[in-house]
Amino acid sequence: MSSSRSAHAAPAKKPKKTRTIVGLSVLGLLVIIVAATAWVGIRGLQAKDALEAAVPLASTIQDQILAGNGEQAAQTAADLAEFAATARSRTSDPIWGSYELLPFLGPNLTAVRELAAVVDDVAQNVVTPLAGLAGTLDLNAFKPVDGSIALQPLLDAQPPVVQANTALTSAAEDVNAINTDDVHDAVRDAVTRLQTVTNDTAVTLDAMDRAVTLLPAMLGATAPRDYILLFQNPAELRSTGGIPGALALLHTDNGGIELTQQASSSSFPQYEAPVLPLSDATRSIYGDITGEFIQNVTMTPDFAETGALAREMWRLEFGLEANGVLSVDPVALSYLLDATGPITLATGDELTADNAVQLLLSDVYARYEVPAQQDAFFAVAAGAVFDAVKSGRADPTKLLAALARAGAEHRVLVWNADETEQTVLAGTTLAGARPVSDDQTNRFGLFLNDGTGAKMDLYLDVSTALGQQTCREDLRPQYTLEVTLSNTAPADAATSLPAYVTGGGVFDVPLGSIKTVVSAYGTPEVQNLGLTRDGAEAPYHPAADATYPVSTIAIELAPGESTVLRFNWLGPEPFSGDLELRSTPLIALNDTASLDFIC
Template sequence: MSHSISSAKKTATGPLWKMGTFVPFFGPNLHAVTEVTVSMDDVAVHAGSPLLNKFDAFNWDSLSPTDGRIDTSALKDAEPVITAAANAVLLSADRMAAINLQGLLPAVSDPVASATTQLRELSTGLDMASAAARLLPEMLGDESPRKYLILVQNNAESRATGGIPGALAVLNVTKGTIELGEQTSASALGEFIPRIAVDQEQEDLFTTRIGRQMQNVNLTPHFPTAAFSAKQMWETRYPDDLIDGVVALDPMVLSYMLTAIGAVELSDSHLDDVLYRTNLPVSLNSDNVVSTLLSDVYRELEDNNAQDAYFAAVASEVFRSFTQGHGDATHLVNALVHSTSEQRLFLWSSRVQEQEIISRTALAGSVTGARAGGAAFGVYFNDGTGAKMDYYTRRTVQLLKSCRADGLGRYTVQVSIDNGAPKDAADSLPEYVTGGGIFGVKPGNIRTNYVLYGPEQSLVEGLTVNGRPVSFGSGLHGQRPVATVTIELQPGESTDLNVTFFKVSQDSVAQITVTPTAVPLSEVLLQSVDEAPCS
């Protein structure tokens, strides 16, 4: 295979082929093929062969927990090879993403788009593997016991990093052995007075609520801030629990994990009465866990404590199955990689050196710093309904690239939004789901605060809703401009939100991060369009 790729590279970089790239119409297609073959050869030489040689006899099941313990010695030994491969794949993924697909023949553009997506996912996976090889031994308590706070984000009530962190749990880790500790809910922690301190820029953008309730720590899309605030809140309520790190995930992550682990059976005796009185499933699998946790539980259970108990039971069973090594290890790794690529899985460490490594991966969830450089955009959703209506919201996001008359690069972030709740939502859905008119939102309506980030040192040109200019909030986070606007939709109503940024660098590949919702990212993030490139 590598020999064939090498031969293809020689052909595609030869003098005759290079001459062909200057031919009108055919030239861009030949150039695209050249970029693909060079990228594939780099991956084969610098990543594929070394990894295959290193892991020919490697048993990936050794990374799967056994009797509640993970042995990371083999992964630690492989770290140099994994890190070199991760760097090679990242460079190739960037090369592929820089190919302009507009005007190419479908026979060329379709495979290029597919290969780019696959390389991005491979890059994310290798980034995770490289970071894991360097971090896991210490983070799993080889040197000293560790304690991690788990935030289970509920996408039915949007927050910038995914959803309201309703269910909370603590993991205790010692020499690779993982045990589930305290479980509770964000609401049980109450309000924090005085509030937890957050830097002024983010308070200006997201109000002081960000430091007053655990439910609001992730109004900011910058996960390091959300995680540090969550750590401080937990330690304020539980002074004996010093938190070493924070992990966030959502029900879609549980769904992907259950694809690898298999179904889990709820056996918590505390749930006997709850389950007897409802139609909630006792068996949770990859097909029903999302709808159950984000919708059905609110229809069946009106009591907050009962809802929390059900969430806790599900989390406990998934955790138990994971730590007992159930399912296929390779599929589980793939599930975690996919979750990270969709920005559903985040990690933060209180140890500076560890966080420095994490910050260079997608697990960091950072909107400032190295990973936020270049043409980086962000579209984030914060619920303003005060309820669980986001389960019914459907959105798509697309980047449209063009060029101003003055030659400055321009990108328009286009967000299409639909309230898919039933027309009779005010009557057919529980008040806990609709909000019952709290915060002045009519039951059945969905109010959302949209937060849109442009690239560093770019400028906001304008914002429209359904093609009409509207007033909007503006601010800065680091050197990134931020536009905010609130939109409320009735059941069945749709709208389009466009925000245009200009003075955007043309030398880097555009990337966009979107708040994860109750549907796969592939159904939300559409292919970028280059309408009028700058010469």
């Protein structure tokens, strides 16, 4: 019995030492977790402080560079690089990486690490080389001296600018790839801000890269160059601005610049046939007259075609085959005058930034009745502005700002006959190409051509709105461009305005009325749904221009009359990006509004 009881006795208790080891292990694990969490938290705060200290320095560097304080910019860039490196190091250790695997917290840590990495890359590979360039280069080095621009500073700028542009392009791709679907709002906002700054700066730096690449050649670094300069007059609209009433020949040689010849539209005949073959689309939408008369070469919205036509007409009349064609308008000249200051013309007129547009596009018509005299006055004024810029009297900072503003508004256009050089300009506003869309933005076009045969576009007001709605089961969106045109001429325009402004009825347009040929361009992949005028369907001319669907309609407005056009297209698939409009640069530009409409 006793042996049986002994065999069924209760099992022995586990040693107390075992429980102690387990307890200590759990406690140790907890300590490690707490310590690691604290480590990540502390380093996260350090990274946050470093990033917040770095961000304002970027604006400081820009201000210092523009102010000509290159040495200060270089020092600030060094401070920025140090803060950026700190942020990156605090977010790239193994403990931080392991915490990125956790739900909820992990995506935030990943985004912060990637954010810090982009800031560090930009600081090291973009800001530092550019600030170093600014430290050894003065903006005044780009000022013309005795009509010549020093080419060596442009050549010296090429390597650091190319390096910075390549790095920023990569950084923009990296920051755009950061996943913010499951992160805290503060992290998402930080990523969005960096995306905006990086993408905007990438556009600017890309333009700088193209400039330092192309300008030396255009300024005659390797051989003399000749460029035809068109002065577009938006008082008589054409797609890229206005009629070329005045022209000049610009000669460059090893940085030297001079105007060697001036001409006007009266210097050219109206040719019996286009001077170069026109595409079927150009002939269909704008007509053979595009290639038959110098005042019509700007009817097409493709400045490359304009440039080729103008170059051929100049060759036919003067025997010189130019290297390219440039274009500016009076509004761009007014921006340049802000940099040069007032200019006194040979006529005694003082040309300023405030009065240039009024004087060149309105007052001159009241003073001179003969078109040739008007063109001559315009040529003299444009030549005077050119001389002021060439003499070096323009403030370099204001001059760069003026050129950037004019370029952004499509008031400065450039075409190089050399295809390789023209490729450098591809995708920029200077190239004057049809609007090009991308994954983030759908870009539409609106181009206006005067049909009055006069200068009544002084009184044409144009406002635009652009929007999209999805009303179909297949989710294909409808795009609508609304265009409001108004004739603001006085009621007695028929008698109060001179014939050169009203057209004198030569093209069967009543005196005081404005006739405008309106062409709206959809993106290449959309389906044209036609248009309405004042809410009713209206007849129009449908066409395709280099795969772009185009709707064209002629509108005639009496003084005080307005009309509303709505151009409609159907998109191929859902789209959640931005919408933009590229339009003819009018004398006064109105921002394109966002259009809400019902399908």
